[in-house]
Amino acid sequence: MQQVHPRVLMSAYACGPGDEPEAAAGWAFARAAARSHRVHVITRHRFAPAITAELASEPELAERLTVEYLDLSDRVLARKRRGSDVYWYYALWQRALARRAAELHRAVPFDVGHHVTFANDWLPCGLARVRDLPVVWGPVGGASVIPLRLVRWLGLRGTVTELLRGVLTAPLRAVWGDAAARRATVVVAQNEDVAHRFRRARHVVVEPNAALDDDLPDRARPARPGPERESAPHARRAVFVGRLLAWKGGRLAIEALARTPGWELHVYGTGYERPALEQLAGRRGVTDRVVFHGHRPRAEVLDAIAGCDAMLFPSMHDQAGWVAAEASALGRPVVCLPLGGVPLLAGSNARPADLEGDVVGHLAARLAEAATTPGTPSGRWSVSRLPDVVTRLYRTATDAAAVETGAPTGSAA
Numbered sequence: 001m002q003q004v005h006p007r008v009l010m011s012a013y014a015c016g017p018g019d020e021p022e023a024a025a026g027w028a029f030a031r032a033a034a035r036s037h038r039v040h041v042i043t044r045h046r047f048a049p050a051i052t053a054e055l056a057s058e059p060e061l062a063e064r065l066t067v068e069y070l071d072l073s074d075r076v077l078a079r080k081r082r083g084s085d086v087y088w089y090y091a092l093w094q095r096a097l098a099r100r101a102a103e104l105h106r107a108v109p110f111d112v113g114h115h116v117t118f119a120n121d122w123l124p125c126g127l128a129r130v131r132d133l134p135v136v137w138g139p140v141g142g143a144s145v146i147p148l149r150l151v152r153w154l155g156l157r158g159t160v161t162e163l164l165r166g167v168l169t170a171p172l173r174a175v176w177g178d179a180a181a182r183r184a185t186v187v188v189a190q191n192e193d194v195a196h197r198f199r200r201a202r203h204v205v206v207e208p209n210a211a212l213d214d215d216l217p218d219r220a221r222p223a224r225p226g227p228e229r230e231s232a233p234h235a236r237r238a239v240f241v242g243r244l245l246a247w248k249g250g251r252l253a254i255e256a257l258a259r260t261p262g263w264e265l266h267v268y269g270t271g272y273e274r275p276a277l278e279q280l281a282g283r284r285g286v287t288d289r290v291v292f293h294g295h296r297p298r299a300e301v302l303d304a305i306a307g308c309d310a311m312l313f314p315s316m317h318d319q320a321g322w323v324a325a326e327a328s329a330l331g332r333p334v335v336c337l338p339l340g341g342v343p344l345l346a347g348s349n350a351r352p353a354d355l356e357g358d359v360v361g362h363l364a365a366r367l368a369e370a371a372t373t374p375g376t377p378s379g380r381w382s383v384s385r386l387p388d389v390v391t392r393l394y395r396t397a398t399d400a401a402a403v404e405t406g407a408p409t410g411s412a413a
Contacts, residue, residue: 005038005064006111008394009104011097011127013090014117015067016047017054019298021322023047025139026117027054028211032386033114034065037394040104042097045069070100091124098126105130112136112394115180119209119319121194122173125180134401136393137180138188139209141319142169143197144340146247147355150316153255155276158246173197185397190320191341203396207389208320208341210381212329217377220331221306236263236371238312238335239304241323244271249314249337251280256312256335256363258284263367265312266291268301306330310370314353314363318342324350331377333370335363349375 010033015026026043033039043051048069055062071077072092080089101113113127114136121140128135145166151159181187181201189195189206198204238257242248250273257265267277267290274292281290293304301323305311311327311334318324318340325345327334334346335353343350351370353362 005036006394006398007108008033008037008039009101009110009113009127009130009133010039010041010116011094011101011113011125012041012043012116013093014047015041015043016050018050022117022119025119025209025211027051028383028386029114029116029209029390030065030067031061032383033390033394034061035387036391037111038064038066040066040068040110042068042070042100044093045071068100070096072096087123090118094124094126096126098129101127101130101133105133109133112185112397114390114394115140115184116209119190121177121180121198122169124176125184128180128183134185134397135183136186136188136397137184138186139190139207139320140177140188141190141194141341142177143173144191144193144317144319146316147339149355150252150337150359153249153251153316154246155251155273157272161245162247185400186393188393191344193340194319203400205393205396206344207393208325208345208381210320210322210325210345211383211386212322212325212381214379214382214384216302216326216329216382217331217379219302219306220329220377236309237266237307238263238310238367238370239266239268239308240312241268241301241305242313242315242318242321243269244273244277246273247316248273248318249316250277252314252337252360252363253312254280254284254286254290255360256314256367257289258286259360259364260367262371263309264289264291266293266304266308268293268296268304270295302326302330305332308332309374310335310351310367312363312367313342315340315342321345325381328375328378329381331375333373333375335366335370337363345381347378347380349378 012026014022016023030041113133115125115127121142181198186203187198187201195206240253281287314337320341324334324342328346328349333351335351336342338352343352351366353366
């Protein structure tokens with residue numbers, strides 16, 4: 001008897017092999033779903049070359065994974081000039097996707113729909129508009145907020161940016177996000193903050209979109225002091241990896257470093273905060289202990305993480321910062337704040353600082369502790385976990401939908 005593979009319709013605005021985290025996450029979920037399902041992915045043309053090459057090299061995957069490319073008209077695309085234009089374009093793209101998904105579902109019904117990317121919980125979900133389709137929405141995030149006590153570390157531009165973010169996204173989350181959560185059979189939250197925001201949905205699970213190479217823990221290096229490091233002028237090395245935006249916590253990192261003798265900080269990333277961070281390092285007298293590397297290739301950044309003593313990453317509302325997962329996979333302590341998805345992704349290697357009282361002092365203390373309490377390599381967020389993850393999500397979605405309609409359960413396992 002021929003095996004029947006459940007049919008999955010997947011919406012992935014970004015999807016394809018490569019180093020872009022959002023696209024890599026979409027591709028990882030698509031591949032994972034195709035392990036035991038028939039998957040039809042709708043994404044954009046810009047990912048076609050990489051996907052076509054990958055499917056050509058894996059005929060078995062190509063048998064179970066169909067990719068359809070959808071873009072808006074050339075006239076609309078021509079108006080998409082700035083980085084911020086992605087948001088209105090995405091909303092329109094989701095409308096077009098909803099129409100296409102409905103057509104596909106009417107022609108040959110799918111067992112479940114899965115909205116994978118973008119991971120913003122305040123933007124629309126086209127699959128949620130398709131009738132009679134159980135929908136898994138996520139992983140999504142965005143609902144994490146910065147506590148008022150940390151606003152002083154944002155600077156003027158960062159504070160204005162966060163105020164605008166709240167003013168703009170809160171009503172959109174109430175309109176589009178809540179509508180998607182009500183319609184979705186399963187909401188997949190990037191972290192506990194998001195899960196709490198949509199706690200009234202039918203089924204809520206926490207599962208970040210991190211999908212790391214299986215062999216990443218094998219690149220971990222043993223933590224060392226060692227005589228030669230102890231005798232070096234700055235025996236301990238911390239790394240900060242991320243865009244240099246105010247909410248990423250670069251100012252907190254430099255302030256903490258200034259209170260932690262014997263450490264140096266290597267900063268990987270670019271952004272508008274760099275001049276302010278350089279000035280702050282000068283005022284605190286740690287210019288000789290802070291090195292700005294700018295944007296570097298991923299392989300070089302991973303080598304830097306593997307060779308450090310700790311990651312210092314006091315981000316204030318990262319939904320699912322992959323760098324924390326990568327640091328944990330490489331066995332490095334992650335000194336962070338108990339906010340967003342960073343502590344979750346760092347797992348047993350998280351060293352969260354208390355938010356009460358002297359936050360900088362708490363970060364400095366946690367960084368100093370990392371010198372004597374090294375981390376342990378972890379495979380928790382390996383891409384190989386995803387086939388089981390999506391199978392559970394789809395089974396939950398189809399079983400819940402079956403209960404509502406009175407149909408037999410267990411159809412998407």
